[in-house]
Every structure is written in structure tokens, then in C-alpha cells.
Amino acid sequence: MRVAIFGTGYVGLVTGTCLAEVGHDVVCVDIDEAKLEGLKRGVIPIYEPGLEPMVKANHAAGRLDFTTNAAQAIAHGEVVFIAVGTPPDEDGSADLQYVLTVARTIGRNIDSPTLIVNKSTVPVGTADKVRAAIAAELDARSVQVAFEVVSNPEFLKEGDAVNDCMRPDRIVIGADSAKAIERMKRLYAPFNRNHERIVVMDVRSAELTKYAANAMLATKISFMNEIANIAERVGADIEHVRHGIGSDPRIGWHFIYPGAGYGGSCFPKDVQALARTAQLHDYDARLLNAVEAVNESQKGHLFELIQRHYAQGEGETLRGKTFAVWGLAFKPNTDDMRAASSRRLLAQLWEAGAKVRAYDPEAAHEARRIFGERNDLVICDSASAAVHGSDALVVVTEWKQFRSPDFSRLGSALADAVVFDGRNLYEPADVEAAGLAYYGIGRGRSLHAE
Numbered sequence: 550m551r552v553a554i555f556g557t558g559y560v561g562l563v564t565g566t567c568l569a570e571v572g573h574d575v576v577c578v579d580i581d582e583a584k585l586e587g588l589k590r591g592v593i594p595i596y597e598p599g600l601e602p603m604v605k606a607n608h609a610a611g612r613l614d615f616t617t618n619a620a621q622a623i624a625h626g627e628v629v630f631i632a633v634g635t636p637p638d639e640d641g642s643a644d645l646q647y648v649l650t651v652a653r654t655i656g657r658n659i660d661s662p663t664l665i666v667n668k669s670t671v672p673v674g675t676a677d678k679v680r681a682a683i684a685a686e687l688d689a690r691s692v693q694v695a696f697e698v699v700s701n702p703e704f705l706k707e708g709d710a711v712n713d714c715m716r717p718d719r720i721v722i723g724a725d726s727a728k729a730i731e732r733m734k735r736l737y738a739p740f741n742r743n744h745e746r747i748v749v750m751d752v753r754s755a756e757l758t759k760y761a762a763n764a765m766l767a768t769k770i771s772f773m774n775e776i777a778n779i780a781e782r783v784g785a786d787i788e789h790v791r792h793g794i795g796s797d798p799r800i801g802w803h804f805i806y807p808g809a810g811y812g813g814s815c816f817p818k819d820v821q822a823l824a825r826t827a828q829l830h831d832y833d834a835r836l837l838n839a840v841e842a843v844n845e846s847q848k849g850h851l852f853e854l855i856q857r858h859y860a861q862g863e864g865e866t867l868r869g870k871t872f873a874v875w876g877l878a879f880k881p882n883t884d885d886m887r888a889a890s891s892r893r894l895l896a897q898l899w900e901a902g903a904k905v906r907a908y909d910p911e912a913a914h915e916a917r918r919i920f921g922e923r924n925d926l927v928i929c930d931s932a933s934a935a936v937h938g939s940d941a942l943v944v945v946t947e948w949k950q951f952r953s954p955d956f957s958r959l960g961s962a963l964a965d966a967v968v969f970d971g972r973n974l975y976e977p978a979d980v981e982a983a984g985l986a987y988y989g990i991g992r993g994r995s996l997h998a999e
Contacts, residue, residue: 550736553578553626555651557588557615559595559710559814560668560703561632566603567714569613571739576614578622585615596884596911599711623658628736631679632668632703641821642829643672652679655696656686662695664732668703670763670819672826673756676700676723697729700752702759707813708882715740720747723755760826763819764837769804770811771843777807777991778850787991788973807990809945809971810847812879812888817841848890851943851971852897854988854995858941858967868902873939873963875932876946876972877909877916884911886919890971891945899925908935910948933962940965947972956983 550573554565557579569575579585584594591605607613616622623629633647648669655665665683667676676698687694700723705713717740722733730749734741741747750758777787787807795802811817820841827834859867879889886892895905907916908929916928929935932951936942941963944951952974960966960983967986968975970993977993987993 550574551625551627552576552630552736553622553628554630554632554668555579555619555622555654556630556632556634556669557581557584557594558632558634559597559707560705561630562588562593562595562604563597563600563705563710563714564630564632564668564703566600566607566613567711568736569607569610570603570715572612573736574612574625575607576616576622576625578616578619580617582617585617588615596882597710598708598882603711619654620658623655623663624660626663627661628664628666628732629655630666630668630701635669635671635818635822637818637821640825642825643670643818643822645671645675645678648675649678649682652682653686656683657690659683659687659694659696660692664729665696665698666701666733667698667756668701670702670759670815670822671700671756672760672822673753675756676752697724697726698752699724699729699733700755701733702755704759704762707885708880717746721755721758722747722749723752723758724749725752760819760823763815764823764840766804767811767816767820767844768836768840770806770808770816771840771847773805773807774810774847774850774990775843778847780991781995781997784996785991786996787989790991807973808847808947809851809890809894809990810844812848812890812892813885814887817844817888848893849897850990851890851894851945851969852901854969855898855941855943856901857997858969858986858988858994866902867898869904870902870941870965871904871906871939872898873935873942874905874907875909875935875942875944875951876948877907878912878946881946881948882911884909884915886912886915889945892919894943894945894971895920895926899923906935906937906939908932909946910950936962939963941967941969943969943971944974945971947974956980956985960984 552573552575554561555578557577565575565577593601631651635643638644680698702721720737724730780787794800795805820837824834824837877891904925906927906929913928968980970989973989977987980987988995
């Protein structure tokens with residue numbers, strides 16, 4: 550099938566590439582000409598494992614192209630995806646200006662029956678707005694062209710997006726007509742061979758499904774962080790608690806890891822947007838608001854542990870201390886630092902007069918873009934380089950290469966011999982045996998029960 554996709558971010562680029570990979574003829578549209586020229590040369594603007602070779606191969610094969618010419622792309626596509634950003638507005642609601650701009654562009658250019666697919670994460674009712682925007686442009690042209698608007702939310706995890714797209718858990722299709730459903734089923738047939746993955750529903754239910762999924766996952770994270778904070782106060786080890794509840798199949802093991810708080814482009818804005826949607830419909834989403842509040846508080850917890858440790862020494866302060874920080878991205882296998890816990894931590898350390906030596910396998914360039922040149926920040930090219938000349942180590946992102954360090958070497962390298970583990974990667978006893986003080990989230994010296 551001929552497909553046009555508006556947007557070449559995480560969602561648009563991955564979706565377009567995977568559709569091309571299974572044989573569809575895909576054109577991706579963006580306003581950034583330099584970015585598109587880079588993509589044609591195989592320069593990928595994001596770090597996503599497995600994406601670069603697929604883009605290169607499918608572009609070379611002629612199944613994947615990139616253009617700034619919206620009219621040309623619309624003429625090409627019998628199916629047109631909207632996969633542009635929906636950043637949070639000032640009140641926390643999803644800003645639909647880019648989605649509706651694309652909708653109006655479609656309305657100004659379609660001249661044959663077209664299926665329009667909302668791939669962006671959008672509030673309930675957006676399909677109606679997209680439909681109205683297209684219809685208004687058709688009326689202004691005094692033409693009649695058959696079109697339908699479908700909701701097809703993405704469920705791609707940054708760092709594993711290609712795999713999620715090629716082998717999806719489910720494919721949610723929200724549509725109002727049997728014809729639209731059949732066309733979407735034909736589009737996704739190559740991804741649906743082993744067993745039935747397609748879940749069909751009405752448009753509004755599909756729009757809500759995406760928000761509900763992300764809000765549920767965010768809730769599990771905030772819940773575990775809340776329990777970890779209680780564990781610290783009562784003297785319980787959160788890892789034991791995790792094993793105790795995770796073995797219950799009604800609860801399960803996924804997303805029950807406490808840590809330094811969630812970040813990224815999805816969870817923070819989607820929880821806010823869903824709460825705002827509820828508010829607009831005269832419902833106070835108390836649980837969603839609590840999820841967000843717990844997460845905001847949790848992002849400061851690592852610094853609280855650092856403060857507590859150094860307050861134990863007479864006259865000790867953080868001023869003049871140097872902290873090695875392992876991990877800057879909001880999660881492993883990405884260079885994305887949007888709403889990352891590291892950003893809060895670094896700001897707090899700098900405010901306290903400390904210096905930072907940071908290392909991240911992929912986010913160094915992004916960190917330099919965000920923070921610029923600073924006397925109190927050194928972006929290092931290895932984990933060991935970050936530790937060199939540092940007083941303490943703080944682990945913020947759970948990259949695999951951080952999971953098994955030489956604790957004896959760390960003990961010799963760190964002047965204050967202390968590790969703050971924001972992702973509970975290590976066993977407290979192992980770290981302490983090497984002569985290092987260990988603070989985890991709900992583990993180790995973080996416990997302060999009387």
C-alpha cells in the first residue's frame with residue numbers, strides 16, 4: 550500500500566521504516582529539510598537500536614523516501630498518518646496545533662479517497678477535530694472527497710521501538726466503518742501472521758486506550774516509589790518486598806522497580822494530559838494527580854540521600870565535592886533526556902556548590918546541548934573516567950554496562966567511598982564488602998528506621 554507519514558520523530562520514523570520493511574511504499578514528510586537530507590544519507594537524528602540499518606536499506610530499495618513537499622506526499626498516500634508531536638500546553642493539556650495543522654494541510658490537498666490515521670498520542674475527541682478541520686478545507690475548495698479518520702495509537706518503547714513495531718503486543722484500531730477497519734487490517738497484515746494482534750474498537754475508546762496504558766504504567770512506578778519511601782522509614786528492604794508482591798500473578802513483575810522517578814516524552818505529559826481531559830469533563834482525577842506528584846518528589850530523592858550522608862560528618866557540606874554521575878538519559882538504550890531524573894539531580898548538586906563528572910553511553914551530545922559549557926560539569930567518555938577524581942558515585946540510568954562494576958576499584962577511586970544507586974542495580978552487601986557505603990532506593994543505608 551502507498552503510505553504517507555507526517556512527522557519523522559520517534560513515532561513517525563520508526564513506523565514508516567517498519568511499514569517499508571514489510572513492503573509498503575512509504576513517504577515521510579517533515580518541514581526540516583536538513584534533517585530529511587540527513588535521513589536520505591542514513592544519518593539518524595535519534596539513537597534507537599536497529600533503526601539505522603533499516604532506514605538505509607529501505608531507502609536504498611526505494612520503499613522509504615523523505616520529502617518536505619506535503620502535497621506530493623498526500624497525492625502518494627492512500628493512507629496518511631499523522632505522527633507529529635503533541636507537547637504539553639501551559640495547563641498540562643496536549644497541544645494539538647501540529648496535529649490540526651497537518652489536518653488542514655490534508656484537507657487542502659486530497660483529491661481522492663483517503664484514510665487518515667491519527668498515530669500521535671491525542672486526547673479523546675481529537676479525531677472529531679481532525680475530521681472537522683479537513684472538512685472545512687474541502688468546503689473552502691468547494692470539492693467533495695471521501696475520507697475517514699481512524700485512531701491507531703502507538704505503543705513504542707524508546708530503546709526498543711523497532712522490536713515493538715515489528716512484533717507488536719497489540720495493534721489498536723479505532724474506526725467507525727467496516728471499510729476503514731478492513732483497510733487497516735490489510736496495512737498491518739504482515740505484523741499479524743503468528744496470532745491475532747488486532748484489537749478493534751470505536752475511535753474515542755482507541756484514543757483513551759493509549760492514555761490509559763501509559764497512565765497505568767506510570768501509576769505502577771509511582772506506587773513502587775511510594776512503597777520504597779515507606780520501606781526506608783520502617784526498615785524494610787524494598788527488593789524483598791518486590792519479590793514478595795511480584796510473584797502474585799495478579800500483580801506481576803513488570804514496572805514494579807522503584808527508582809529515581811520516570812521521565813521521557815510520554816509518561817509525564819500523558820499523565821498530565823489525561824488528568825486535564827478529566828478536569829475538562831468535570832472529573833477530578835485524584836489518582837493521576839497523585840501519580841504525578843509522587844514522581845516529581847521522587848526525582849529529588851537521590852539528592853536527599855546525598856544530603857543525608859554528608860550531614861552525618863561534622864561540618865561536612867557538598868560545596869567543593871565532585872560527584873561521578875553514571876547515566877543522563879531518562880532510560881537506557883536512548884539518548885533522550887526529556888524530563889530525565891538526571892537533570893533535577895545535576896541542578897541540585899550545582900546549587901549546593903558541587904561539581905559533576907558525568908558519563909552516558911549515548912546522551913553526551915544531548916547533555917552538551919542542554920547544559921552548554923560549564924566549569925562545574927565534565928562530560929566524560931567512559932564510566933571509569935567519570936569516577937576518576939570524584940568523591941562519590943551516583944547511578945541514575947540503568948545501562949547494562951553499569952551493572953557489574955569492580956567495587957574494589959571503585960572503593961579505591963572514590964575519595965569518600967560512597968555509592969548512591971538510583972536504580973537498585975547492586976546488592977548492598979556486595980558494595981559494603983568492598984568498603985563502600987551504599988544507598989539505594991529503599992535499600993542499604995537509605996533505611997533509617999528507629
